[in-house]
Amino acid sequence: MPTVSAQGKTFTCETGANLRKVLLSNGVDLYNEGAKVINCLGFGSCGTCAVEVQGEVSEPKGKEKFRLSLPPHSSKSNLRLACQTQVLGDVTVTKHEGFWGQKAETKWQG
Structure with a gap:
């Protein structure tokens, strides 16, 4: 079972x-500011669950690539939408500041 490290916590999950x-089922504070209330609930359209992921995860696909190409995100960033990402191996997750988690400053690390 893969290990996920986020916000100072470490837990396991099923592959895929x-x-x-x-993250949410393990009490990780995934959303910044008002995005805790206003988000797309995992449909990949709002971009507020953007995180930096190190480790083995699925490749980005169409919906995720499209959303991350729109401001305030950038297709050149190394962010992923947590709602569109499958865990394939051990990962460490970092959340950045900003409503969409798009800023350079780190909010929390794995």
Whole structure:
């Protein structure tokens, strides 16, 4: 079972599990500011669950690539949408500041 490290916590999940669901079910504060209330609930359209992921995860696909190409995100960033990412191996997740988690400053690390 893969290990996920986020916000000072470490836990396991099934291979192929959705990263957003894994983080939320383990009490990780995934959303910044008002995004805790206003988000797309995992449909990949708002971009507020953007995180930096190190480790083995699924490749980005169309919906995620499209959303991350729109401001305030950038297709050149190394962010992923947690709601569109499957955990395939051990990962460390970092959340950045900003409503969409798009800023350079780190909010929390794995």
